[in-house]
Amino acid sequence: MVNSKHAFWQAFLVTLFVFIAGLVLGFYIEVSNVSNSDLLIRESEVELLDQQIKISSLTSGINQNCESAKQNLFDYADQIYFDAINFEEDGSRSKLTVEQMKVLHKRYDLLRINLWLESLELEKKCGSNFHTIVYFFDYDTKDVDVKSEQRIFSLVLMDLKYKYPDEVLLLPIASNLELGSVDVF
Amino acid sequence: MNFVDFLFFFYTFVGLYMLILMIIVYLPHRKEMFNYPKGKPEPVSIVIPCYNEAKSIGKAIENLLNLNYPKQMIEIIVVDDKSTDNSVEIIKQYTKKYSNVKLIVNKKNSGGAAEPTNLGIKAAKYNYIAVADADSYPEKDALLKMIGFLQKDPRIGGVTGAVLVKDAQTFIQKLQYIEYVVISFARKLLDFVDAVYVTPGPFALYRKEILFKIGLFDIKNLTQDIEIVWRMMSYGYRARMSLDTKIYTIAPRSFKKWWRQRVRWNIGGTQTLYKYRKWFPSKNMLGMFIIPFFSASLFIGVVGIILFAYLAIRRALVLFLSTKYSFIANETVTRLVDLSFNPSILNFFGISLFLLGCFYSLFALMTMKELHFKNINIFNLLFFLTLYLMIYPLIMIASMYKLAVGKYSW
Numbered sequence: 001m002v003n004s005k006h007a008f009w010q011a012f013l014v015t016l017f018v019f020i021a022g023l024v025l026g027f028y029i030e031v032s033n034v035s036n037s038d039l040l041i042r043e044s045e046v047e048l049l050d051q052q053i054k055i056s057s058l059t060s061g062i063n064q065n066c067e068s069a070k071q072n073l074f075d076y077a078d079q080i081y082f083d084a085i086n087f088e089e090d091g092s093r094s095k096l097t098v099e100q101m102k103v104l105h106k107r108y109d110l111l112r113i114n115l116w117l118e119s120l121e122l123e124k125k126c127g128s129n130f131h132t133i134v135y136f137f138d139y140d141t142k143d144v145d146v147k148s149e150q151r152i153f154s155l156v157l158m159d160l161k162y163k164y165p166d167e168v169l170l171l172p173i174a175s176n177l178e179l180g181s182v183d184v185f
Numbered sequence: 186m187n188f189v190d191f192l193f194f195f196y197t198f199v200g201l202y203m204l205i206l207m208i209i210v211y212l213p214h215r216k217e218m219f220n221y222p223k224g225k226p227e228p229v230s231i232v233i234p235c236y237n238e239a240k241s242i243g244k245a246i247e248n249l250l251n252l253n254y255p256k257q258m259i260e261i262i263v264v265d266d267k268s269t270d271n272s273v274e275i276i277k278q279y280t281k282k283y284s285n286v287k288l289i290v291n292k293k294n295s296g297g298a299a300e301p302t303n304l305g306i307k308a309a310k311y312n313y314i315a316v317a318d319a320d321s322y323p324e325k326d327a328l329l330k331m332i333g334f335l336q337k338d339p340r341i342g343g344v345t346g347a348v349l350v351k352d353a354q355t356f357i358q359k360l361q362y363i364e365y366v367v368i369s370f371a372r373k374l375l376d377f378v379d380a381v382y383v384t385p386g387p388f389a390l391y392r393k394e395i396l397f398k399i400g401l402f403d404i405k406n407l408t409q410d411i412e413i414v415w416r417m418m419s420y421g422y423r424a425r426m427s428l429d430t431k432i433y434t435i436a437p438r439s440f441k442k443w444w445r446q447r448v449r450w451n452i453g454g455t456q457t458l459y460k461y462r463k464w465f466p467s468k469n470m471l472g473m474f475i476i477p478f479f480s481a482s483l484f485i486g487v488v489g490i491i492l493f494a495y496l497a498i499r500r501a502l503v504l505f506l507s508t509k510y511s512f513i514a515n516e517t518v519t520r521l522v523d524l525s526f527n528p529s530i531l532n533f534f535g536i537s538l539f540l541l542g543c544f545y546s547l548f549a550l551m552t553m554k555e556l557h558f559k560n561i562n563i564f565n566l567l568f569f570l571t572l573y574l575m576i577y578p579l580i581m582i583a584s585m586y587k588l589a590v591g592k593y594s595w
Contacts, residue, residue, distance in 0.1 A: 005378060005379070007206060007209045007210045007377075007378055008206065008378070008473075008474060010209050011202055011205045011206035011209050012202065014205045014209070015198060015201050015202040015205050018201060018205070019198060019201070144499060144502045144503050144506060145506060147503055147506075148502075148503050148505075148506030148507040148509075148510055149506070149510055151503075151507050151510075152507060152510040152511055152513075155511075
């Protein structure tokens with residue numbers, strides 16, 4: 001009646017198989033997500049470069065229309081902002097790895113630095129009819145106090161941006177991602 | 186992958202392994218679950234340790250006297266452990282009325298069941314010893330369905346049955362009702378791989394010769410019914426399970442009593458683990474499976490609850506500080522955008538494991554034909570599978586504390 005000793009290693013092998021099958025499936029899904037994400041990143045990059053060139057051309061004197069230069073600057077900032085939110089959501093859905101998220105953050109921080117410089121340039125050329133708020137924060141901090149404080153600061157600044165959409169240029173930049181240009185500022 | 190993810194995968198692997206093991210064992214034996222070897226009646230001495238059991242001892246004796254078993258082949262020895270109620274007077278009424286009912290009164294209270302049980306075994310005149318609790322009621326055919334296991338195989342030292350809750354009335358009793366059914370089902374599956382690791386106190390049948398050979402019940406252990414089986418296994422014997430033998434027992438009525446009972450079980454289990462630690466790892470079933478399985482069932486939840494507490498406290502702290510700063514900054518406490526509805530792959534793993542656990546419990550209840558809707562409704566079942574099981578690690582932490590400071594008794 002008692003003859004099921006083999007059940008222990010059989011169960012181990014089946015569990016291992018299920019786990020490995022799960023990992024392979026997970027890996028396949030991740031790879032497919034990564035390729036989708038890569039495509040999204042590339043598309044977004046093309047659009048951002050397009051905007052960047054447009055703004056550079058506006059602020060460097062090719063086009064002298066200050067109002068449309070300002071509008072393009074704000075559109076560019078908005079696009080960076082919403083793109084970043086979309087990628088954050090992808091990150092929380094595990095579509096993007098932690099490392100991918102970090103690289104993306106670095107990229108967006110650099111773009112914001114660039115935006116900041118462009119806004120300064122525009123201010124020189126056209127005078128100041130908007131406010132630039134640069135907010136440095138710690139990315140992925142483990143300090144609960146800092147985390148809570150940053151959460152509130154981001155809400156306050158977001159409120160400000162929603163209240164004065166055409167007068168406030170909001171540039172949140174992570175200060176702890178080891179970017180030389182960010183360290184300079 | 187960070188430490189939390191790794192731990193989560195480890196838990197998933199262990200949970201999945203146990204489930205697959207149960208399926209692999211169940212499938213080829215599904216038609217044998219309720220089988221038992223037919224035995225012929227042979228004399229049995231039934232030992233009942235008793236301490237302040239005035240409310241139930243009379244009924245327990247009567248129930249045993251009414252077993253479907255030749256009356257001349259049953260001897261009932263009640264060992265009173267210096268009760269302070271009128272248990273002894275009640276037992277004496279039965280000793281006067283029935284010549285096969287005997288009473289032994291211990292010289293002083295031992296504080297446990299092992300010592301009075303050993304006294305009863307020493308006084309027993311038959312070769313088969315049944316040990317029964319004073320508040321347990323085996324079904325009439327219990328002995329007939331159990332004795333065959335001992336008669337057919339000389340390496341079997343003890344036989345247990347399906348211990349079920351009698352007259353579940355309170356909520357905690359109804360939860361225990363589900364728990365006992367699921368445990369009985371699992372224990373029968375373990376029986377097919379020679380891994381029955383306990384012959385629960387409510388009713389178990391032993392071979393006297395083996396009990397004497399291994400040295401009777403350990404009086405220092407709080408779960409002598411677990412320890413005795415482990416000792417048997419260390420001597421090369423083993424225990425069997427007769428699922429068709431139903432033994433009804435009175436489960437603790439209140440949460441407090443239930444908690445006390447579980448603390449005792451955990452302390453006893455830990456004592457047993459410590460005593461047999463050197464058997465791990467060994468080719469014996471004790472070292473190969475029972476010790477790791479038992480350790481996991483005791484301690485894996487503790488690690489889980491510590492991790493859960495850490496994550497929960499951290500989140501609560503962030504929430505508290507955020508709320509504080511929200512008030513200072515005159516800002517809303519939370520917004521819709523702060524809520525994340527995107528499940529990660531770990532959430533899916535967790536949900537899958539939970540559903541598999543539900544399925545397993547339901548399957549056990551259906552197999553045992555114990556779907557009495559008075560005790561088992563969807564709320565009780567869900568409560569059992571979530572909050573009830575989550576209390577286990579807390580009991581273990583309390584047990585470890587008591588064991589460490591030496592504050593424990595029966």
